[in-house]
Amino acid sequence: MQLRFGQLLSRFAPLSDHDVDEILEEQKATRQLFGDTAISLGMAQPEHVWGAWIDQVQASRIEIDLVKVGIDTQALSMLPKELLQAHEFIPVRQVAGLLVVAVSQPLDEHALAKLAAAVHRKIVIVYAQPGQVRTALDRYFAKSASEPVAA
Numbered sequence: 001m002q003l004r005f006g007q008l009l010s011r012f013a014p015l016s017d018h019d020v021d022e023i024l025e026e027q028k029a030t031r032q033l034f035g036d037t038a039i040s041l042g043m044a045q046p047e048h049v050w051g052a053w054i055d056q057v058q059a060s061r062i063e064i065d066l067v068k069v070g071i072d073t074q075a076l077s078m079l080p081k082e083l084l085q086a087h088e089f090i091p092v093r094q095v096a097g098l099l100v101v102a103v104s105q106p107l108d109e110h111a112l113a114k115l116a117a118a119v120h121r122k123i124v125i126v127y128a129q130p131g132q133v134r135t136a137l138d139r140y141f142a143k144s145a146s147e148p149v150a151a
Helices: 005-009 017-030 034-040 046-059 081-087 109-118 130-140
Strands: 089-095 098-103 122-127
Touching: 005 017, 005 034, 005 046, 017 034, 034 046, 046 122, 081 089, 081 109, 089 130, 098 130, 109 122
Parallel strands: 098 122
Antiparallel strands: 089 098
């Protein structure tokens, strides 16, 4: 059973059941995301929300649409093209000391070790359609270029 975001956030911020209910009530009125509402009420900090989001992503196989999410070229430049192409993963975002990496299939331990050695950040793995990962790699890396090319 997947935990609700309030339960996950309670692992990082001292939230009581009453606090969660208060956030939910405010969320209904503002239509903000749960984490944004908790921050605006002063019940959580951004790093608490990111921690809960990471737990949520890692607890389930969340698939993202790379066309909608887009690729942050700063994140893309953090890893060598050869590593990305060899293992077919692509950095999507770098946020708050985290690197979000999209893959089309689970990475083996060897690939994860290479990824971890290449960056000194916590890595969050998300999933995307294989065709989207390949298309993004082809789009951002010219066959003869050694640097990412702008979109």
